[in-house]
Amino acid sequence: MIRQPIVTVAGHVDHGKTSLLDRFRGSAVAAGEAGGITQKISFTRFPQEEIVKRCPLIQKQGISLEIPGFLFIDTPGHAAFTNLRKRGGSLADLAILVIDINEGIMPQTAEVLQIFKNGKTPFIIALNKVDNISGWRKQGGGIQESIESQAVHARQDFDEKLFTLIGALHSHGFEADLFYNITDFTKKVALVPCSARTLEGIAEILFVLCGLSQKFLKEKIKLKEEAKGVILEMKREKALAYAEAILYDGILHADDEIAVASFDEPVVTRIRALEEIQPLSYQFKPVKEARAAAGLRMQLVSKEEILPGMPFTLYKGNSGQIAKEFKKELAQIIQLEKEGIIIKAESLGSLEALLHLLKMENISVSKAGIGKINKGDISAARARLEKDITLSVILGFNVDLDEEAKSIQSGVKILSNDVIYRLIEDLKKWQEGKRKEIDKQRMMGISSVAKIELLPNFVFRNSKPAVFGVRVLLGRLKPDARMIDENNEEMDKIKKIQHENTSLEEATAGMEVAISLPNTTFDRQLKDKKFLYTDVGEAEFRKFKDNKDLLSSDELSVLQEIAQIKRRFKIAWGV
Secondary structure (H helix, E strand, O other), X not given: OEOOOEEEEEEOOOOOHHHHHHHHHOOOOHHHOHHHOOOOOEEEEEEHHHHHHXXXXXXXXXXXXXXXXXXXXXXXXXXXXXXXXXXXXXOOOEEEEEEEOOOOOOHHHXXXXXXXXXXXOOEEEEEEOHHXXXXXXXXXXXXXXXXXXXXXXXXXXXHHHHHHHHHHHHHOOOOEEEHHHOOOOOOOEEEEEOOOOOOOOHHHHHHHHHHHHHHHOOOOOEXXXXXXXXXXXXXXXXXXXXXXEEEXXXXXXXXXXXXXXXXXXXXXXXXXXXXXXXXXOOOEEEXXXXXXXXXXXXXXXXXXXXXXXXXXXXXXXXXXXXXXXXXXXXXXXXXXXXXXXXXXEOXXXXXXXXXXXXXXXXXXXXXXXXOXXXXXXXXXXXXXXXXXXXXXXXXXXXXXXXXXXHHHOXXXXXXXXXXXXXXXXXXXXXXXXXXXXXXXXXXXXXXOOEEEEEEEEEEEEOEOOEEEXXXXXXXXXXXXXXXXXXXXXXXXXXXXXXXXXXXXXOEXXXXXXXXXXXXXXXXXXXXXOOEEEEOOOHHHHHHHHHOHHHOXXXXXHHHHHHHHHHHOOOOOOOO
């Protein structure tokens, strides 16, 4: 016996995920949502008889539909695609990635692609909003006939956008083509052009999902005996705890005990009431048993905290075995480094998504958890201040601070957002700013270095002070710099640097400026010299070497020449 495949619908904000599901459901949920953005994960049970009714292609092609239906999951676009998971991979058997054909791959779309790749989740792409293509006209028949019947300029616009998207998908590591051109669906991602507004392509999306499910998922969706699921959201009313969950395998009864994973020991709790989502509805109905795949609401008797995103399984007194399995799964998801930032997220799935995307950006994480930012997180971040200020930050994905944390958060940087890519952008911007501050502090303790060429035809004053022209060949020249010649003979400090009667704080390579040396007579001390260098002490030279990442190639060249001059008189100078 096979169960319903679980299908996740994901994509960038406002690309039409919920509108697409509305067309499947025959409802108008999207119009009633705040700002037109899905406010929470919801599921839609789509039974076999509705699929056949809404997809005439199935009977037309003479296909015998074996799957009992689909369970669709609509994920919040503003929170990115939370990588809902079960033991061994993604919770979704299949996914629909909704892309506005006119906008292409947006930041959240790229996130979803990376998470699909990481979780090896098979997916199709719904190329939505084809009706917004200039000159597009809805035609009779299927989407293929509609595309081929468009006016020349509309077809050209469609083809241009299609090929641009195919190229972009290739850069993300995916080969793709229009679904009716594909002969091997294991090698290419199917693109189904559609419009949630005009209904074009909606039947074809269902058709492709049915075909992929029956051809590739039969073994994966065979119903097993042991009940397994994932907690999506927890709600509490007085002493009662309600869990919205997905049962992805087995059969669950209204009086069963379940074990839910946690970061400590599993939480064992009895189900007091079991409700199942109704077909094409947001309404739940009490049931005595639920068969996977199903969207559930369970009333639990546990007083212990149950975290969203955590897996659960039927409890048969086998606490040791369950604890071992859960521990192994969590260890695979949450892999931490010795040094790194702190992150908190609303659920296990979103925590995993955030960890994965931070890893792609080479950002290490040393502490991670689910729920509000707490006192322990603040203390851990504060401990990083002295070691590495760029790590003394807490990222909160869709979470706030608890009251105790708010009272002690001073001095710790907290970044929060409900969009992963923006959260990571904010982190990188903050870390870069901190690194620049650190670099600036390091540079302030280091003098500038320069090599200058004397211009004997531009002596404006011969002595006390000698004022004459120079060309800066390498490095940066500043007032108060001590100077030496090629024989390590000490000169005066530079009193002033001027350019066209304007005093300068710095002269850089290529500039011709006038400098003044207060106790120098040009004819007697400088007439036969060609180059001068800023003087550098041994300790200062070593400091430059330790901070060579802050120096330009010009400055490094000057230091090398100064070292050669010094070592003619002291072999081990600066070593």
